[in-house]
Amino acid sequence: MTIPFRIPIPDLDHSLAQLLDHKPPRLLPSQTVQQLCHTLKTQLLAVPNIIPLQSPVTIVGDIHGQYHDLLEIFEIGGSPPNTNYLFLGDYVDRGYYSVETITLLIALKLRYPNRISLIRGNHESRTITTNYGFYSEVINKYEGSAEVWQYITDLFDYLPLGATIDGKIFATHGGLSPSCQQLDQIRSIDRFKEIPHDGIMADLVWSDPDPEIMDFKLSPRGAGYLFGYEVIEKFCHDNGLEQLVRAHQLCNEGYVSYWRGKCLTVWSAPNYCYRCGNKASVLEVMDTSYLGGKNSKCNEQGVLPGQFFNVFEASPENDQDTANGRGVNGVLGSDNGEDVDLFGDFFTSKKKKPTEYFL
């Protein structure tokens, strides 16, 4: 089969409509996913490990399959292509809609290549997705076939590892690495592979800041490092940077600022796993021209001038109480019947395949 290097725009729009115009979103057929992934791979081959971006741009943290919250982000932050987006990884695992989330992002990236940037998180990996849900989800949604998981995890190998914004902000999924003093060291990595267990590439997606230390320390995660104040000061200084923006850690308020804005965590999955009750945010970087100046003080959000954490809570649909309300998929049926069947006729149009244990 010959797969074209470009997908015609009407075809992309059709895929986007499948996902965006239906509740619940429609799954794209396996062949479509294959084609989308293949095309994006060929395009990503030309993209450097660190994408040079310009402000304004809105930075998005972990999504973890929370599709409806992703749509909420496009509501509050503006929908593509009207807003530039940089996604910091962790699109899949944990949530119910990992497939829909990642396929939507892939289709948007292909449709608006200059408006959407996707980098790699620690969950964009074969090992992690087999352990944390994405693999099981694909098996469940594609009638026992893992093909789609294969296409998508192969694509993950092509995702860049970071981005710079106006050369002043460095954005990556996790954080810094003791093996890396210069951005150029990241630029020279051969990134087209599964995330290794250690080394710069692993550390970028696994590390966390730690306000209580100065130097590097082994991470309790078993991969990556904890990095302290001196590390980030030196890294920024040596690379002409003002700030590190990263994701990777759940925060109750949706964001955390460390060291007076030197490092920011942005977390974009509200009410994580349907139960954490946390807020989420996206970081809007309007302008970086003030950075580095004398007045470059952080405000009460702990961000630098020209930046704003747009905080949001679980999308009304996702937050809806199953027991009382109507769910996002109309699953909850009518609320007037005496014997309310909360789960209505969801999926009745589809042929149900019982979980194999219960055959």
Add this chain to the structure above:
Amino acid sequence: MPQGISPSKKIFDSSDLVRFRKSIAYKKIHWILEQVIEKVKGCEVPPGILDVELITKTPRSTPNRGRNTEANTSTTLPPPESVVEDRPASKNANFNGILKILNHLNSLIDETPPKEGPRRFGNLACRIWHDKVNEGLSTIVEENISIPSASIVETSYYLQEAFGSSLRLDFGTGHELSFLAFVGCIDGLVESLTGPELLTIFAKYYNVVRRLILEYNLEPAGSHGVWGLDDHFHLIYILGAAQFNENKNTGKASTGLATPPVSSVLTLRVIDQFKLRNLYVSGIAFIYKIKSGPFNEHSPIIYDIHTTVILWSKVLQGLRKMYEVEVLGKFPVVQHFWFGNIMYPWRDIDTNKDLPVFEKEEEETPLEPDFLNGTGVMTTRKNISMTGAPWARR
């Protein structure tokens, strides 16, 4: 009679599962499970046992439960449970003893309020609770349960392990398994109890665990996200499904209300009717309490059961098969199941010889929870957990 020794780790990597399956311990777990299932068939949890507060959704509290600790404490938990005396005492001393122990553990939760401050996933006060429990546990077991003194060490061990990990501040199916093992440590207990009495023991146990989960914000120990059966439990669904199965001895189904059709169990009406009578339904009610969002999204596997399976016997059978694979057959779960020399020995079922142990540098579970500290601070502490690297060694 051999002297009991403190159980030790024998399962070091997934290849050890083969030996686990050949062990006396493995056979014994199945034997106990089988016994309990048969006993509880057609029975209901007696009234007043399951704590209704723990499985009833409170009006949706604001999603941000972290900041306002004042309002926080008031919404959470029921008053301390009344003491065991007001329950009709059984003639079985061990039954009464177990309830007394569980009540004691429950009252220790009252004495150990969660620490204030920004909410972290896994409240550190839980560790204090574990310390208090572990301090005198074997004495309490000895005082309240009559078992040969040689088996006290092991019996206390499995009980101790049944309430989650003090280190990781999580709770999962492995801990639930440990409670089953504890029940199996007491010779003749299951045989001598009635179905409702057995259900009382398990229900009281689930009361304690649910309080721990809610009060200290314990994390799910497994982590397939929404693609697991439940964040914390599996056995409870097996026992509850057994309750909805016909009891061969009494020849009738449920002693009280008519058994609800499988397809109706996710409706509010059935949940309200059965959540205090049936462990399965109480499990569903607990999911409703802790989660928000469409049920078919946050619990797709359970949702599937109720849209595709018709007979309770099939539900029971399916859950048991699934338990075999997803709990007893999963290295990340059973690596934490340790083996003594009396109750659950690491010995070959056929030859009664010790099974080999291939000790190695510990391979850490890939199924680490990842609700990393709510505030993003304190990452140096061992107290937090998060997405761990599957290849991590520690």
